Amino acid sequence: MATTSDSAAPTVLVASNRGPVSYQVHEDGSLHAKRGGGGLVSGLSAIGPDAGALWVCSALGDGDREAVRRGVGEPGVRMLDIPADVHSDAYNGIANSVLWFVHHMLYQTPLEPVFDTGFRRRWASYEEYNRAFAAALAEEAADGAVVIVQDYHLCLVPGMLRELRPDLRIGHFSHTPWAPPEYFRMLPDDVRARLVRGMLGADRLGFLTRRWADAFVRCAGEADPEGVAFAGAAEDGRLVVRHSADEGPGAVRETVVGVHGLGADADFLRERAHRADVGERMAVLREEIGAGRRTIVRVDRTELSKNIVRGLLAYRQLLDDRPEWRERVVHVAFAYPSRQDLAVYREYTAEVRRLADEINERYGTPGWTPVLLHVEDDFARSLAAYRLADVALVNPIRDGMNLVAKEVPVVSDEGCVLVLSREAGAFEELGEDAVAVNPYDVVGTARALHEALTLPAGERAERSKRLAATATALPPAKWFLDQLHALQG
Template identity: 35%
Template sequence: MACARNDAERALIEERGTTWQAPLIRGETRLHYATPTPEQYEQYYSVISNPVLWFVQHYLWDLAHQPVINGRIHRAWKNGYLEVNKQVARKVVEVARGLPGRPLVMVHDYQLYLVPKLVREQLHGAIIQHFVHIPWPTPQYWKVLPREMRDAILFGLLGSDIVGFQTSLDVRNFLMTCEENAGLAVDEREKAVLVDGRVVYARAYPISIDVAGTTRLSYSHGVMVEERKLRDWRPQHLIVRIDRTDPSKNIIRGFLAYEKLLAHHPELKGRVQFWAFLQPSRQDVAVYRNYVRKVRQTVLRINAQYGAQGWQPIRLELGESVRKAMAAMRNFDALVVNSVYDG
């Protein structure tokens, strides 16, 4: 089940319909589309999901000043987030009712928090699991949102049979949120919540990388080509970071720490370089565009202040190449990962 996100996908649906066979790496699958209008999708994704929910769940708001939950946010919640979740739930119910057995529904992430409850109301016998890929903050931090929004999110998730998280800390925060913000009975030992006469379990399911696939990639011809290119310019000491240009990745503070290193160790001049290979992210959202601008400004300032003929302290590249990223990870002396809350 997917959501039509852009004009290209809408054109594909116009040509093929909302249900068709989609290719996988091995084989194919039956793909079903919900089709919100461009305006609904914009409000759902670029106003509520990002940045409102993403910022709440990564502790990114400057709480003395933000967020400001004004009429625009309330409209985007009602006409975007709520509406798109309803459309996805309707499509799930429509497909599930055509299945021969008891439906198993797996819902993913912060964009679809309302779906489990909406599906449960129409498919009482369904087995529903929701997996939250990002951190779950403390009960108090959720209170930056109006009660109607945070309650809808929490009770939406509690339409599931199991709610999965990345870490045990996220599970504890979720259980505390159910108890403190919603007044629900929680069993800490069983990691369970009692709601509407049902037991909902919270579990930690950390996601791994594909070790075998990553190992094969690291020894591939394409990566070796990138390593040869890297050897042409590699400094004596190479610092690497590979990240999306997301405020939660804390990229600028990494540069400021490196600037402090240069200031305290002038003997490293010309011998070290910080290679930041960054992937542009969510550039349709203003706060993310502004973050890229600030990243560029910081790099320009540090390079102007500490650079010399033939040497730049920071090598900034914006683009996407899994081979180049792997070559970097095979050759660094120091790898910087300093995300605000997760990563």
């Protein structure tokens, strides 16, 4: 594994389930590295190569594990070869099947969740998984280093790391919503207390919106009433949680809770959206859409919270209620499969396909396909759809932020109207210039689509311009650096 020598111990560390690089084993046995992007990559790049940064992540597949076994690694990356069964239980069994469902409020509560002995086994793996990260970070970090832990996969790491290395400045950032107390309460009492105590090991917690930050603070006071002395706005206006510490009887520590609304990377998106491969895909899409037709675009993973099925139902309702739009509009729907190792996600993806086929069979004509559904992930094609969008439909049931809502206005050639769920984190910033929808209201969403399609071109362009300005106010590098500086301050 790639590590850093004691003489050059890193002063800035990031921990996340997925790292900036992944590996594949070719038929000849050679390893091929594929590098990723995103806000964390941009942020670490922004602090410069001499900052002594290290990214600690998990080996996610056979290629990654083989790379660790061979001692192959990228500079500045330490990949942990956590046993596959432990990772599966922690990642699929707890993070994605429990914590994600709680924070996105996705459970069908008459039947689920069921916290049985199987859950307890998987929870033990989640603890083991988090402990492995905490041990690696404690081993690698320089004295007084800054560590920023990412997301719901690693909620216990701050508390575990605090016990091992009290000298460190520790942050945690949540990319998801945080459940309100009445929903968080469905977790077993010891588990929710453990999650809160784990998070409160951090000096600073970051959330995408004030709504999610407030929800955590409320949960903290309720989940650990004996350990939390105060949770709320302090005299100086900061949002803080004061809680018992291990330094001695009566000792109290303070965890500051802040908000950092991740924005779109305008420079990257605009440059990437005008490359040749995007132009080629635009030509194909234009031919599939047909001349003179308007476009309603959505780009999502087939994640349950994204609400793709109700979006299709709303489009069908639009065609029923407003027959004048038949043959004049096309719904370009990119629904890229996600978490297909979980049965509920496979079933949801199948329902998306079934409903798109039903709409096409019911309304389609020889010259018009009402829904253009694509399920193979293709970033260049997504950018092509962004550029062609007249209307962007973003209607999640619940979403930490939703970067698609911020990216489409940045890239759209003629300006687009954003139809946006009020339950998306992005609504806090973009709602004023979007057409708001209740994500459960299919009829209301159909009306919103009609309103968006009929908005005058001048108003559409002005709204799109304001949306793009707001969406890019905190680009990924600045988003990361703001967190870093807040921890170092």
